[in-house]
Amino acid sequence: MKLFGLIGFPLSHSLSKKYFDEKFKAENIENCIFENFEIENINALKNIVQENVFLQGFAVTIPYKQQIIPYLHSISDEVKQINSCNCVKIIDGKLYGYNTDVIGFEKSFISLLQPHHTKALLLGNGGAAQAIKFVLKKLNIEFITVSRKADEQNKIIAYQNIHQQLIQEYSVIINTTPLGTYPNSEEYPDIPYQYLTPQHYLFDVVYNPPLTKFLNLGKQQKAITKNGSDMLKIQAEENWKIWNTN
DSSP, X not given: OEEEEEEESOOTTOOHHHHHHHHHHHTXXXXXXXXXXXXXXXXXXXXXXXXXXXXXXXXXXXXXXXXXXXXXXXXXXXXXXXXXXXXXEEETTEEEEEOOHHHHXXXXXXXXXXXXXXXXXXXXXXXXXXXXXXXXXXXXXEEEEEESSOBGGGTEEEGGGOOHHHHHHOOEEEEOSOTTXXXXXXXXXXXXXXXXXXXXXXXXXXXXXXXXXXXXXXXXXXXXXXXXXXXXXXXXXXXXXXXXXX
């Protein structure tokens, strides 16, 4: 039997287990199980690996994409560059870290990208944001990071600093935070949505619910919107390749 899984906290919103359960059934993949490992502290990881001898690999989600790095035996070039890991392969008890958020976001994001989408506001500065910054740089899209606290040295502005002119200039807005995730579906990033236009592109890494409050407020202004569902599927398949490649 081969065991795969997901670590994070909380995991009630996650559809990864559902995705892999359906994949195993649809593709007649036998002797494979996917489990959620909801841990309140990254220190519990060692016990999970030791107690689950059939564990071949696991995905990593909020809040451990950066916290897991010290526990890894080796990391990929992407993980080195962006300091974020969302995929781990286990070989002889050693943990090898990868980042598939990069390819998941890029493939999903560019499908609706238009020529005038040259500047982005990046909401949040956690693990998912690091992968997205990597892709935006690759695509030559200028960006400003928005967080709860401003940090001029690292070019981070606070939400209250987003004004009409900035919204008009930065036509791509990407939510990398868990705001709006089930069951807290009424939450949303605090930005001036009234200044959005049909020229704007709102991307949300959240996929449950499919239409977050963030995206819905964008739709009301006729903005282009996309949720994190395709990103989840693409990175899940990339994880599967890594877990099953020698």
